[in-house]
Amino acid sequence: MSSAVWSELAALAKAPLNLRQEFAEDPQRAQRFTAKALGITLDYSKNLITQGIWQQLLQLAAQSPLQAKRAAMFAGDKINNTEDRSVWHVALRAPADQPLQLDGEDLQAQIAACRAQMYALVEQLNSRRYLGYRGEPITDLVWIGIGGSLLGPQMALEALTPYNQSPVKVHFAGNIDGAVVSDVVKPLNPATTLVFVASKSFGTEETKQNALAVRQWFLDSGADKAAIAQHFWATSSNIKAAAEFGIDASHILPMWDWVGGRYSLWSAIGFPLCLTLGVAQFENLLAGARDMDTHFRDAPLEQNLPVILALLGVWYINGLGCQAQALLPYSHYLRLLPSYVQQLDMESNGKSVDVNGAALTDATAPVIWGDAGTNGQHAYHQLLHQSALAVPADFILPVKVSHHLADHHHRLAAHCFAQSQALMQGKTIAEAKAEVLAQGGSAAQAEFLAPHKASPGNKPSNTLLLPELSPYYLGALIALYEHKVFVQGVLWNINSFDQWGVELGKQLSTPIYQVLSDAASHAFDSSTEQLISQFKQG
Structure with missing residues (x-):
């Protein structure tokens, strides 16, 4: 990035900054660097920024083409320039009365038709009126996909487990490793199993081979072609290939070129989630994302959650040379979120050329990794605290939970807040020595152990507090990270919506x-x- 603002930021990056000292000198620091939207709180005060650095970062965003690019995305313009496609996943959660025209087609009508078909099938399955070829109700759904056609619904279904109200159990098969699909179908009964093949091209190798294996499983059980047609559904844009496979045209839900795979949860790819949540809660998921869209589009830069996260990420990657980011949800149900954001972020922004094909001189996407807290505290948190590596972290915690073990949740929250505090303040050599002495150790022991027990601190983190992990707030959280990735792509002048590298x-x-x-x-x-x-x- 070449600009006067970035030159100033590069100079500021060389100046020492001590977070302990910043908090001590500014009692209002936490309040100053906290933003709220839709009930979500983002505390970004434990970041390696001063008021001066932050103002320069905001200026960087203000001078970028962010406003124009954001407007173009929301208008359905073809901002995916290498594939000549619109990037309009936000249309899938737009208000039903908002006009959506693309290349002369009424997308609202297409979206409404697809959703009506989804909802009708959900009602049939959940009321046990959809019968298999032997006249028995469907008990299991096998969802076959890969990448965005799998990660989104799988992550969201896990995240919203307490909201599951369906008698139909969902199973996912993605990897081409034969153990996956074999283990999925082994305990199931073909006569009571529905199969959904999710593939835009209906030619993706992993998905096609797993679908063929499941079809053969049906045939080996004595099912005929008519049974295949009865039990198999698809979401695809290649109706011809799906029909040749044996899927009836009436069982094919559309996929559109203007929705990228990793942004497709809001489309028919979200069917497993709609099935388990029910239509009303699926609509709440869409509402949460829609409200985050509105916030991203309308909120000032300094209050805009996606913009704040994006600017901090750019600061660490391009200003301070960080190459990784930890995503640390303190929620068992969000344990697949790091994997989901890996694809969202790394497949979108892991690029080495700009939108015009010119080589980049700056690094782009970080390596995303993480797991549910507190598991990580007994594994890689050692590296976070004492390694020389600087790994910015996002801590995510729902305030209210669905279970009734209040003390467990208080302990979980205490660990979440303590980890971010420990990363920020660390432990000095003097504090480590005093600790050993207080525990009855000798002066010699204190001298020896102190370097091993000390932590440098000054490790940055954000903390996101969700009021609860509901469909609404999960939708808002996913959209928050979608828009963060978009903003960073704009700042790096790259196309975040192709993935030729795969x-x-x-x-x-x-x-x-x-x-x-x-x-x-x-x-x-x-x-x-x-x-x-x-x-x-x-």
């Missing part, structure tokens, strides 16, 4: 598979040749 490995796997299955011969590099030979020897 294609090369897919292309190279085809000739390797042909050699492994003795269907062809091919020359590879010596390492690949050696690995193939060893594999074929068993």
